[in-house]
Amino acid sequence: MARIIVVTSGKGGVGKTTTSAAIAMGLAKAGYKTAVIDFDVGLRNLDLILGCERRVVYDFINVINGEASLSQALIRDKNCNLLYILPASQTRDKDALTLEGVGKVLDELSKEFQYIVCDSPAGIEKGANLALYFADDAFVVTNPEISSVRDSDRMLGILSSKSRRAERNEEPIKEYLLLTRYDAQRVKSGEMLGLDDVQEILSLELLGIIPESKSVLSASNAGVPVILDEKSEAGQAYSDVVARYLGEKRPHRFIDGKQSFLKRLFGGRS
């Protein structure tokens, strides 16, 4: 049986796809057979972040409609042979996703994979609802920014009421916080909500803080998940996230943003 993780946020542009790609790669690198599914039908992007956009033949909707088998649609990652990507359809709309169809695909994947990562679209409509419906764990991706925190709180309400676990009165989805695009310097100077501020409102188990980092854009430019950039702070932060999720105790980093005097002076971020 696979463990199903949904990466969600409500708000767009906070780093859901970056996070999905990074943690799916992290889990696969740790030795777990992992599938990552793009639920953003009509606006697929996960394939770009993972650098497999030219290898997409069949997609999630084709599998749901029986036009292709799962093994035809799954794309094996070029960097790690335990990672598979199921891309979203670019030509269909979100109504092509059905509860029954998604359930069937997840059931079939569960037989073969240990982790299934569902990359949710923004918003609270069909695609987002289906991405979280079958989840066991939720990674709530939040920016230290007022609208993102509000949307995350709204998402927590939906996670606790509109999932399969909620409907069946089972143990609720385990919710984790990932605070992304965090700028410790700006927190220090009182310009940005800090970890404590966000936690006072959301109070979730913190999986990690991902610092604002230029390496995230470089990674998506190249189509390589940022977790593979071991020199970057964001890459290291995602490695910590995966390790913590798998039960390892690691102290949190990147909260106080220690920087060298020269970096402070000339304003660089790695």
Place this chain on the structure above:
Amino acid sequence: MSLLDYFRSSKPKTAPLAKERLQILVAHERTHRNQPSYLPQLQKELLEVIRKYVNVDQDAISVNFEQDENQETLELNIVLPDYHNANKELNN
């Protein structure tokens, strides 16, 4: 932070303001979170029935749903117009 910023006087601290606004907003939104989705429709239909007998305004009727550990309470509050026995209230 660049060289210029380093010598510039400190920027206004806006994060505490953001936090305060968020706390108020989130507390308010959470109270509405667990309300059943039929509430607006119920309110509309009740208003139609009441209007058959008494001429009341749209905002003269409020339906509140509250939930605690043991029970769920649906509170219905109707304010009748002044000329009709000043502010008679119905509660269930």
